[in-house]
Amino acid sequence: MVLRQKRLLLAVDGSERALQTVRYAGEEDAFKGMKIVLFHVFNSIPDAYYDLEKEPKSVKVVTHVRSWEAQQKKKIRKYMDDARQMLLDAGHAEAAVEVKIQNRKKGVARDIIIEAQKGYDAVLIRRRGATALKNIIVGSVTNKLLEKLSFIPLLIAGRKPINKKVLVAVDGSPCATKAVQFVADMLGPLGNYQVKLVHVVRGEASDLEAFRENGNTTFEPVFRAASNTLTAAGFNPQAISTKTLIGAISRAGAIVKAAEKEGWGTIVVGRRGLSRVGDFFMGRVSNKVIHAGRKDTVWIVT
Structure with missing residues (x-):
């Protein structure tokens, strides 16, 4: 009987804090042998915004917005590639690490929850992400996951060194x-x-x-x-x-x-x-x- 490979959904937001979570995933032996999916919800420009192209006076603005969005996508692809390489360098097999970038659909937390329903064994995230205020212990996305992600374990990476x-x-x-x-x-x-x-x-x-x-x-x-x-x-x-x-x-x-x-x-x-x-x-x-x-x-x- 062939055992099903366990799957870990590692949600990242493009921040340095999230990269620390990737490092944690690479160093923690518990995740060795698991399929790790690096998942990012991209905040793309709403489609309705591009309706402005129909207005002659707005064409230039929309062009700038399209350029900005393309740059952001390029940055996040580079970020995700770097995150994947960190896991490979930590000893994870190439076939065991997948990158998934998805345009925001229903909201970052809800999109993570929907993805988590696709046969994962746990979700790994950090307390705070890129836009967190200094004195906030738990960020808004993590708070929403704590409230709504009730069907599989939620793993919250900390700052303390890993031990066994x-x-x-x-x-x-x-x-x-x-x-x-x-x-x-x-x-x-x-x-x-x-x-x-x-x-x-x-x-x-x-x-x-x-x-x-x-x-x-x-x-x-x-x-x-x-x-x-x-x-x-x-x-x-x-x-x-x-x-x-x-x-x-x-x-x-x-x-x-x-x-x-x-x-x-x-x-x-x-x-x-x-x-x-x-x-x-x-x-x-x-x-x-x-x-x-x-x-x-x-x-x-x-």
């Missing part, structure tokens, strides 16, 4: 279980990654009491199931550790702090946890992790 240490937040929810499985599928066959499974209990008395009643201050059944999933995929049992953090003010803050303190390079969270609110577009913890760990690489698994 992955922290996975678990809470017994279906999304957390899928997060563990995603890590197992992506990293287990490589055999050289460490994983820490972390469960966080906030400090409110009701939560602590419920935790004691349900788990006797331990989370062992869930930890055991997650560890079994990882070892079945190829992880060395000695490379798997667990930790329960009790009494945290913020679950997201505790997760990010643990990753920072112990040098875990990637944080993996389920898109939604065991929330009492059913209609959130994504869990409060996963959303806060993205903002609190502003330099971290975060994988969000749905």
Whole structure:
């Protein structure tokens, strides 16, 4: 039986920040062997604008606009070729790297989501792109993807150096279980990654009491199931550790702090946890992790 090659949609916007994401994709062993599609949504001039050519006084202006658009297309083609070469230089096979430039149709985020529906296993992007304001942690396109891309994992590249240490937040929810499985599928066959499974209990008395009643201050059944999933995929049992953090003010803050303190390079969270609110577009913890760990690489698994 021939296994299907996994496919990664790497969305880039022509910025230097996006090139840093390409470098991340080249250096991260998890993506080796995957089909990587470098995808750019080009903001072309609306067709309606060219109706001005029918007006004699506007012909010169339209000519300048056409020239500008041609230059922008040339620049982005050069950018995409350079991005592709970066992946090739990092060891990816030529046949495994594809460049796709598409004129904007419904909006950048929506066009990425439509493309993502075509048989990809994950989408990789950066928090901010070319036009992001300095103090904005998450750019508008990434924010829209966080809200709407709910059918495959969204991987957000950070600025921290890559290492082979992955922290996975678990809470017994279906999304957390899928997060563990995603890590197992992506990293287990490589055999050289460490994983820490972390469960966080906030400090409110009701939560602590419920935790004691349900788990006797331990989370062992869930930890055991997650560890079994990882070892079945190829992880060395000695490379798997667990930790329960009790009494945290913020679950997201505790997760990010643990990753920072112990040098875990990637944080993996389920898109939604065991929330009492059913209609959130994504869990409060996963959303806060993205903002609190502003330099971290975060994988969000749905």
